[in-house]
Amino acid sequence: MRHRLPSVPTRRFAMLAIAAAAGVLPCACTGYRPIVTRPPTLGEELIQLDAARRDGLLTQAEHDRRRAATIAAWKRIGEAPIERLAPATAVAGAPGSTPDATK
Numbered sequence: 001m002r003h004r005l006p007s008v009p010t011r012r013f014a015m016l017a018i019a020a021a022a023g024v025l026p027c028a029c030t031g032y033r034p035i036v037t038r039p040p041t042l043g044e045e046l047i048q049l050d051a052a053r054r055d056g057l058l059t060q061a062e063h064d065r066r067r068a069a070t071i072a073a074w075k076r077i078g079e080a081p082i083e084r085l086a087p088a089t090a091v092a093g094a095p096g097s098t099p100d101a102t103k
Contacts (some may be wrong), residue, residue: 009053042071042074045070046067046070046071049063049066049067049070050075
C-alpha cells in the first residue's frame with residue numbers, strides 16, 4: 001500500500017501550527033506599534049517636482065518657480081530660531097510621576 005500525503009489544507013495547518021509553536025508568527029498581543037508619519041524631506045519634494053515635470057504635469061517655468069519656492073521654504077525653516085519648550089508637567093497617577101507633596 002502506497003503512503004498518501006495529507007491534503008493541502010491539512011499541510012498548511014500543520015505548517016502554521018509548527019511556526020506558531022516556534023514563535024515565528026506575529027501575535028496581536030506583542031504590543032501596540034503606532035503608525036509614524038513624517039513630512040517629506042527636501043530631497044523627496046524635489047524628486048516629486050522633477051517627476052511631475054518629466055510626466056508633463058508641470059511646465060519648465062512652473063517647475064522652476066515651485067522648486068525655488070520649496071528651497072526657500074526649507075531655508076526659512078533651517079534659519080528659524082530654536083525655541084526652548086517648557087518642562088513637561090507630571091500627570092498624577094502616570095507611570096514615573098511623583099506623588100503630589102501638597103496633599
